Amino acid sequence: MQNYFKIFLTIVVVVLATPNSCLATGYNYPIGSRSAGMGRSSVAITDFWAAMNNQAGIALFEKPVVGIYYENRFLINELSSKSIAGIIPTKYGVFAATYNHFGYSLYNDQKIGLAYARAFGQKLRIGLQLDYIQTTLGNNYGNKGSITFELGIQTEISDRVTIGAWVFNPIMVKLAEYEDEKLPAIYRVGFAWHISDVFLATVEAEKSTAINPVIFRGGLEYELKGKFFFRTGFSTRKEIFSFGFGIKIKNLVFDISAIMHESLGFSPQASLIFQF
Numbered sequence: 001m002q003n004y005f006k007i008f009l010t011i012v013v014v015v016l017a018t019p020n021s022c023l024a025t026g027y028n029y030p031i032g033s034r035s036a037g038m039g040r041s042s043v044a045i046t047d048f049w050a051a052m053n054n055q056a057g058i059a060l061f062e063k064p065v066v067g068i069y070y071e072n073r074f075l076i077n078e079l080s081s082k083s084i085a086g087i088i089p090t091k092y093g094v095f096a097a098t099y100n101h102f103g104y105s106l107y108n109d110q111k112i113g114l115a116y117a118r119a120f121g122q123k124l125r126i127g128l129q130l131d132y133i134q135t136t137l138g139n140n141y142g143n144k145g146s147i148t149f150e151l152g153i154q155t156e157i158s159d160r161v162t163i164g165a166w167v168f169n170p171i172m173v174k175l176a177e178y179e180d181e182k183l184p185a186i187y188r189v190g191f192a193w194h195i196s197d198v199f200l201a202t203v204e205a206e207k208s209t210a211i212n213p214v215i216f217r218g219g220l221e222y223e224l225k226g227k228f229f230f231r232t233g234f235s236t237r238k239e240i241f242s243f244g245f246g247i248k249i250k251n252l253v254f255d256i257s258a259i260m261h262e263s264l265g266f267s268p269q270a271s272l273i274f275q276f
Contacts, residue, residue: 028168028186028208031069031083031100033255033271037244038219039233040259041202044154044164044192048273051085051096051115054152054166054188055127058096059117061089067273074264078104093118098129106138113150125154133183135175146173146183160194164204172209184210190217198223213237231257238262244269251275
């Protein structure tokens with residue numbers, strides 16, 4: 001009985017959080033505490049978690065990097081999201097491996113990704129990722145695996161402005177035969193503006209086939225002495241406010257953040273990145 005109650009509670013929370021979508025997938029959200037602190041804006045940012053948010057953003061990496069991320073959505077363990085990724089630059093381009101797990105034993109989604117990114121000069125970057133996604137239902141209901149891809153691009157239109165675009169699952173892979181259920185296609189486009197050497201502003205729009213209105217996001221980041229980072233952001237759909245803090249110590253970067261949902265409260269996030 002307790003297991004069924006957990007399943008029911010999970011469904012209720014997910015429906016409240018995304019009322020126009022029946023999907024509980026955790027991999028649809030941008031990954032990384034930096035992005036979360038900036039309203040989940042990510043598409044034009046060139047950082048480590050671009051390996052999962054817009055693969056073009058890792059094309060300029062010159063050293064191997066690994067990182068982990070955790071989000072406790074609405075402070076409910078059954079809705080937690082865990083991610084790990086690694087980046088390896090080569091003379092042929094930059095490769096990355098990513099893994100994301102959302103949910104718990106009675107319902108979970110897992111996504112494994114292999115990415116490749118390459119820079120064409122200093123102004124243009126393109127990234128492609130092949131994904132394997134598995135959805136599992138507990139109590140012997142089984143699982144379903146799907147293969148799809150992501151494609152991203154970033155271009156610098158000036159020394160301080162970067163434009164990014166990214167698409168996930170444009171082929172809309174079928175998830176189940178029942179009512180022809182499909183994984184949603186997600187499109188994001190936006191820009192990042194370095195107002196100064198220490199001040200970054202981002203704005204982007206997202207359209208998902210699972211949610212009717214377009215979502216707009218924005219964020220601000222202030223850098224202090226190259227070691228401390230202060231962030232805030234907003235979104236036009238449910239996740240109305242966010243904030244975060246980061247610290248860089250030699251080869252380590254630690255970020256924490258929290259997002260305020262208008263109905264369900266706070267979701268804290270944390271990530272740790274190590275550069276070899």
